[in-house]
Amino acid sequence: MPKSKSNLIQSVDRALRILECFSRKESELGVTEIANRLDLHKSTTFGILNTLENRGYLCQNPENGKYKLGLKLFELGKLVEYGMDLRTSSLPYLKKLVDKYGETAHLAMRDGDQVIYIDKVEGEKAIKMSSQVGKRAYIYCTGVGKAVLAFMPEDNIKDIVKNIKFHKFTLNTITDLNELKLELEKIRKKRYCIDNEEIEVGLKCVAAPIMNYKNVSVGSISISGPTSRMNDERVDLISKDIKYVAVKISETLGYKMHCNN
Structure with missing residues (x-):
């Protein structure tokens, strides 16, 4: 309106x-x-x-x-074009994840010190959640946010975390800077992350970063579902698939996976 x-x-x-x-x-x-x-x-x-x-x-x-x-408009225009290209190349993969698990898949893109949902695919089992295309996500307590933050350049991470105003949404929300840094280290080692009811009670999310040719995160994908269905065994299966899919999408952006990744 x-x-x-x-x-x-x-x-x-x-x-x-x-x-x-x-x-x-x-x-x-x-x-x-x-x-x-x-x-x-x-x-x-x-x-x-x-x-x-x-x-x-x-x-x-x-x-x-x-x-x-001026060129600033060209730069912004390319960002819009890039976001649309990322959405187009990611959609088939998101649909496959949804078909397999029946839960909701998200695609998010980094925008400065935040992430924005640029696509969402719901499955047959999907529960109602607050996420929607165009909505911004907290970077410190959502799966899509943490996945992006963990793989940003170190200087960018420092600039972002020092300005974070932590809000406690649930009992599991990270509200301590040192705790967040430890979480980011774990994410870098596993190359995926979990939002375990950190932003919404009863909701668990598994996310993985989308990388560009510079080996820097530009976005992320996730699968979200109710904790009643997202048990350890299922999370383990989803994490393997979502890492694979994230790499395939990243490759469309020129990313080349190294043996130590």
């Missing part, structure tokens, strides 16, 4: 409208052209253009002073 216009932030709305002025036919526009088109004061337009240029969303042609779209 569309948001009320009363909730819009005017400066952000104007900046986005400026970006939307550009097209293939009009790849370069001047300050006056943009101001007239959007019925804005020239000084206001120039201020927004200067901000967008400073952030890399626009760049200025030194010969004519006109602006054109």
